[in-house]
Amino acid sequence: MRFLLTSCCFILLFFSQAHTDAKILFVSEDPLTDRSFLYVMDDDGSNVTLLSHQDFASISRWSPDGKQIVFGKRTEKHSNEFHIFIMTVDGTDVRQLTFSDSNNHPSFSPMGKSILFKRLEWTPDGDDFVRYICLMDLENGNVKKIVDVDSNRPTFSPDGRHIVFSGIPSFGKSGANVWMMGADGRNLQELLPPLPQGLPHFHRFHPIISPDGTQLLYDEAEITFIQKGNVTYMVLQAYRYFIYDLITGQSQQLKIPKDYKPAGIDWMDGNKAIVLSVYQTEIRDWDLEKEEVEKYALYKYDIWTQEMTLLKEDMIDSLLFPDWISDDVLSVTPVGKQPIQWGKLKGENSKH
DSSP, X not given: OHHHHHHHHHHHHHHHHHOOOOEEEEEEEOTTTOOEEEEEEETTSOSOEEEEOOTTEEEEEEOTTSSEEEEEEXXXXXXXXXXXXXXXXXXXXXXXXXXXXXXEXXXXXXXXXXXXXXXXXXXXTSSOEEEEXXXXXXXXXXXXXXXXXXXXXXXXXXXXXEEEEEOOOBTTTBOBOEEEEETTSOSOEESSOOOOSXXXXXXXXXXEEOTTSSEEEEEEEEEEEEEETTEEEEEEEEEEEEEEETTTOOEEEOOOOTTEEEEEEEEETTTTEEEEEEEEOOOOSOOTTXXXXXXXXXXXXXTTTOOEEEEEOOSSOEEEEEEEEOTTTOOSOOTTOOOOOHHHHHHHHTTO
């Protein structure tokens, strides 16, 4: 009996140590200094860990096996030029992948062997640039231009057969829809129903297909414009969040307040929840010269109960671009990176 109890205790201890909570990768950015760093935390908001002192970090994504992270990074403070980097999940072995033009919005292919990203390539005269969606082979570093198109946040479908992305709105002229094409860049088409013409404009952003490939998550901004003298001002009407069923073609609007401005959304717990970075802005008749310091926080939205739970917020920084990964994928916690209290972490971070 004593042997049996000892064996049971050992098994329980082993599984408790082997278990790894699902994780959320995100960027913490100070909107006043423009400095930003990469962090990871358990998906209940605990165990916040600084992954790397890669200043000016931008959109970041897990590899499918949870062993690597790819991210964009500004070349310098306040710059609009980005390059793409890759590192191991513990924040070490940082390698730069792109060295020319401006490259951002990276994500892994479903097999983890290549990186999909957005490139702004300067024309020979240096006066303009051409936008591409590109694919880099991680084994040899070769870059293939898939298609010449204005895009934001291109990502693969889970089966790797398609790429979805949002378009880029034209200020005062037209909105931006969600598009889909084959992985080879062929058969480019609007995935969602066409946007209505005229005002207000509707801008659809952050499209990402669910892990089982049946649903599309995206958000939408309703914008109008007013003229004051010779200046045209953009006026916010509402933000909305939707799940689009790729089989039936039906949309479900989520019960998220219309004044929650997004800076990234992702699926969470499979198809059961979403994680989102939002800032509670002010819906008003006109924006004009009023400026706001936008501080984004991370929330979980349960699709079944329609409840929102605050996961993490910060008094100084904005928490941006969340990317969730299942504990079924992760096998170990970040090596050599001890979880510490958020306040202490912020104090140390300010020294770098």
